[in-house]
Amino acid sequence: MRPPAEPPRGGRCPSSVNPLTWAKDWVRSSPGTHIWLLVIGITSLVIAAASEGLGQFLVHRTSSNIHELNEHPLPSLLISGFWIERPESFLLYAVMFELLHANVERWTGTARWLLTVGGAHIAATLASQELVLLAIEGHRLPRSMTHVVDIGVSYGLAAAAGLLTYRLRPPWRYGYLAGVLVFFGIPLLTGATFTDFGHAIALAMGFAAWPLTPAAAAEKLPPEDGTGPADRAAGPPPEQRPESPQER
Numbered sequence: 598m599r600p601p602a603e604p605p606r607g608g609r610c611p612s613s614v615n616p617l618t619w620a621k622d623w624v625r626s627s628p629g630t631h632i633w634l635l636v637i638g639i640t641s642l643v644i645a646a647a648s649e650g651l652g653q654f655l656v657h658r659t660s661s662n663i664h665e666l667n668e669h670p671l672p673s674l675l676i677s678g679f680w681i682e683r684p685e686s687f688l689l690y691a692v693m694f695e696l697l698h699a700n701v702e703r704w705t706g707t708a709r710w711l712l713t714v715g716g717a718h719i720a721a722t723l724a725s726q727e728l729v730l731l732a733i734e735g736h737r738l739p740r741s742m743t744h745v746v747d748i749g750v751s752y753g754l755a756a757a758a759g760l761l762t763y764r765l766r767p768p769w770r771y772g773y774l775a776g777v778l779v780f781f782g783i784p785l786l787t788g789a790t791f792t793d794f795g796h797a798i799a800l801a802m803g804f805a806a807w808p809l810t811p812a813a814a815a816e817k818l819p820p821e822d823g824t825g826p827a828d829r830a831a832g833p834p835p836e837q838r839p840e841s842p843q844e845r
Contacts, residue, residue, distance in 0.1 A: 627703050644656070645684040660745070661674055663730055663744075677747060678750055698754070700764065704810070709806075709810075720798060720799070729742050729745065752799040755800045759800045760806050781797060
């Protein structure tokens with residue numbers, strides 16, 4: 598009989614994780630992110646392979662601008678989130694999806710992640726297009742802006758960026774928060790477009806989604822021992838000695 602192998606020193610186990618297995622587990626843990634990314638990859642290939650005229654038609658037809666919202670409100674709100682205007686930017690968006698969406702979905706779960714980013718996409722789209730409509734009615738923008746191209750996934754990314762703030766621990770959280778506020782705040786303060794306003798709204802909705810996070814849920818759970826914070830701070834109760842016949 599062979600003697601058992603000696604365990605590695607230092608209490609460490611040898612790492613035998615297959616990169617392919619790790620990648621599969623990563624995708625399975627964030628299915629919504631990768632299905633969304635797959636659809637964007639397909640639509641990007643469609644635009645890249647289409648003629649210039651057909652590409653422009655598809656981009657305008659799938660936009661959630663004022664004209665399309667009036668004609669096809671629900672389809673335009675949903676479909677516009679699966680297209681990007683420049684297919685060559687797909688790799689950049691893929692990296693952003695992995696950094697933001699995948700981490701948020703793994704942390705909060707698919708349903709809460711989808712509620713946050715989907716709600717932010719819809720709210721930011723409607724609010725930003727309402728600003729465009731008010732500007733047109735006030736003669737600050739031409740009427741042709743009712744057909745402006747308004748597609749993309751940036752509103753959802755902004756919401757995920759806001760929600761991811763709560764995933765990080767101090768002091769990293771504060772540095773990340775400062776970077777996010779600078780990234781979205783500078784365009785808003787220097788010649789903001791309707792898209793910049795949409796990003797700000799989506800980011801605020803991401804911040805407001807704190808109650809959907811596991812950290813917020815953990816704060817609401819009662820302590821396992823049934824004691825409150827004051828009881829735990831005071832420490833355990835003094836040990837009771839059994840009463841003897843000689844003592845009263």
